[in-house]
Amino acid sequence: MKKIEAIIQPHKLEDVKEALKAIGVDGMTITEVRGHGRQKGHKEVYRGMEYQVDLLPKVKVEMVISDQRADEVVKTVVNSARTGKIGDGKVFVYDVAEAIRIRNDDRGEAAL
Amino acid sequence: METRISNLEAAVKSAQSAGDNAWMLTSAALVLMMTGPGLALFYGGLVRRKNVLGTMMHSFVLMAVVTVLWAIIGYSLAFAEGSPFLGDLRYLFLHGVGSAPNADYGATVPHQTYMVYQLMFAIITPALISGAFAERIKFSAMLLFTVLWAFLVYFPLAHMVWGKGGFLSAFLGGKVPALDFAGGTVVHISSGVSALVCALYLGKRKGYQVEPMKPHNVVISVIGACLLWVGWFGFNAGSAVAASGLATSAFVATHFATAAAVLGWMLAEWVHNGKPSVLGAISGAVAGLVAITPASGFVQPFPALLIGFLAGLVCFFMVTAVKSKFGYDDTLDAFGVHGAGGTLGALLTGVFATSAVNDGLKDASGKVLGLGLVDGNPGQVLNQLIAVLISWGMAIVGTYIILKICDAVIGVRVSPDQEIEGLDVSMHGEEGYNFEA
Numbered sequence: 001m002k003k004i005e006a007i008i009q010p011h012k013l014e015d016v017k018e019a020l021k022a023i024g025v026d027g028m029t030i031t032e033v034r035g036h037g038r039q040k041g042h043k044e045v046y047r048g049m050e051y052q053v054d055l056l057p058k059v060k061v062e063m064v065i066s067d068q069r070a071d072e073v074v075k076t077v078v079n080s081a082r083t084g085k086i087g088d089g090k091v092f093v094y095d096v097a098e099a100i101r102i103r104n105d106d107r108g109e110a111a112l
Numbered sequence: 113m114e115t116r117i118s119n120l121e122a123a124v125k126s127a128q129s130a131g132d133n134a135w136m137l138t139s140a141a142l143v144l145m146m147t148g149p150g151l152a153l154f155y156g157g158l159v160r161r162k163n164v165l166g167t168m169m170h171s172f173v174l175m176a177v178v179t180v181l182w183a184i185i186g187y188s189l190a191f192a193e194g195s196p197f198l199g200d201l202r203y204l205f206l207h208g209v210g211s212a213p214n215a216d217y218g219a220t221v222p223h224q225t226y227m228v229y230q231l232m233f234a235i236i237t238p239a240l241i242s243g244a245f246a247e248r249i250k251f252s253a254m255l256l257f258t259v260l261w262a263f264l265v266y267f268p269l270a271h272m273v274w275g276k277g278g279f280l281s282a283f284l285g286g287k288v289p290a291l292d293f294a295g296g297t298v299v300h301i302s303s304g305v306s307a308l309v310c311a312l313y314l315g316k317r318k319g320y321q322v323e324p325m326k327p328h329n330v331v332i333s334v335i336g337a338c339l340l341w342v343g344w345f346g347f348n349a350g351s352a353v354a355a356s357g358l359a360t361s362a363f364v365a366t367h368f369a370t371a372a373a374v375l376g377w378m379l380a381e382w383v384h385n386g387k388p389s390v391l392g393a394i395s396g397a398v399a400g401l402v403a404i405t406p407a408s409g410f411v412q413p414f415p416a417l418l419i420g421f422l423a424g425l426v427c428f429f430m431v432t433a434v435k436s437k438f439g440y441d442d443t444l445d446a447f448g449v450h451g452a453g454g455t456l457g458a459l460l461t462g463v464f465a466t467s468a469v470n471d472g473l474k475d476a477s478g479k480v481l482g483l484g485l486v487d488g489n490p491g492q493v494l495n496q497l498i499a500v501l502i503s504w505g506m507a508i509v510g511t512y513i514i515l516k517i518c519d520a521v522i523g524v525r526v527s528p529d530q531e532i533e534g535l536d537v538s539m540h541g542e543e544g545y546n547f548e549a
Binding site for chain 2: 045047
């Protein structure tokens with residue numbers, strides 16, 4: 001099992017969700033986060049006080065899927081989240097040791 | 113026939129009184145609305161989230177504290193005849209302040225209407241100061257400060273400018289007749305200059321110019337500023353103390369100046385920073401409202417536009433360039449907007465005041481006297497300057513003494529831990545936003 005963690009532009013969330021739904025991925029967790037990579041932030045000015053805002057709003061999408069689907073899901077996320085500009089985000093893939101469905105104690109891929 | 117005429121006269125008088133009183137009670141309510149929710153929202157949105165309730169409380173609690181003071185002794189000290197500098201105690205506990213008009217202040221409305229209308233001014237003035245000490249003053253110290261400030265600064269100054277026989281009164285026999293229609297000196301210079309003293313005395317907030325201190329909710333500040341704009345019609349047009357043509361003139365001047373000030377500030381900011389901010393636009397509105405306050409019942413619409421536009425530019429310059437040059441932490445720019453805007457407005461009143469708008473000043477033979485420089489009376493500018501200097505002086509000396517007293521008795525500033533925690537939790541034991549609830 002793999003965990004796919006994608007940090008994406010908030011406005012691309014709907015596209016990513018639609019694309020994942022289209023290939024049959026139906027479980028995910030979304031978190032609103034802030035961060036930055038190479039993307040510059042922006043300047044805000046309040047009555048002459050300047051603030052450099054370099055942590056920008058992003059959305060983190062997390063899902064756990066079977067090993068054989070990992071490449072396909074990553075490709076789908078990357079394609080649907082891409083605008084081609086700095087700030088599009090990143091995707092990380094992790095190995096998952098175990099998954100348990102709380103409702104009935106299913107284990108492994110059966111729990112996904 | 114004579115009975116019918118006298119009945120008719122009585123009916124006319126009663127009809128006028130009904131109209132005037134309706135407007136004055138409405139105005140009183142509008143001015144209260146400026147403090148709560150107007151100023152509470154305006155200031156509340158500009159502080160950090162952990163201080164939103166503490167900041168709103170600074171405005172709200174004064175609606176209670178000053179009211180009680182006013183009933184017991186405040187109105188008497190401010191508006192009873194007495195010395196040129198303070199009223200006597202004839203209206204102690206509002207004795208004799210009833211439904212019969214007081215001809216000196218408003219011949220067609222109950223004296224009690226005038227009393228409660230003036231109370232709303234006494235409430236908002238100290239609330240304006242709270243912009244300077246926001247986010248770091250002890251609540252108990254703020255209460256003591258306000259009570260002492262009312263006695264040492266507000267009541268005397270209100271008496272000097274508006275009270276019968278007051279030293280600076282233009283219409284009720286003052287030695288140096290200064291024109292202040294709705295409170296440029298009494299309200300805005302007094303609060304704005306006191307605010308500067310408070311900001312200097314308390315020192316900067318922890319982390320000022322190091323940590324980000326962005327306004328936590330400019331949206332509620334916009335709502336607050338709009339309520340201030342609307343409420344200000346009661347403040348300025350109500351100061352005619354009648355539903356008269358003068359009230360209309362003040363209403364129009366107020367609105368025009370405010371509009372021009374929005375554009376002035378916006379323009380300056382656009383040129384200076386590359387973007388016109390919403391916070392700038394609403395700050396411009398308040399600057400314009402402040403500056404037109406003393407002039408509102410004396411100037412024509414086009415000078416009002418000019419006064420407003422200049423106020424937008426000057427106050428922008430004060431809160432950006434001047435504040436950062438001197439480095440004082442006037443947290444919500446009470447000085448930059450009210451002190452500077454009030455001073456500008458008071459001086460320009462001496463320039464643009466005209467008897468074409470306000471023919472209230474007459475010589476012994478009943479001839480209408482010219483008012484400002486535009487009426488060929490350059491001396492009025494000097495009178496305005498004297499009133500400005502006296503107001504500055506009283507605000508500086510009074511506020512400094514009071515802060516010393518408060519510091520000695522209870523200490524004015526919260527502890528560093530309390531400041532980091534925020535005034536909402538440390539002073540009031542609650543939070544403004546409980547999203548999990």
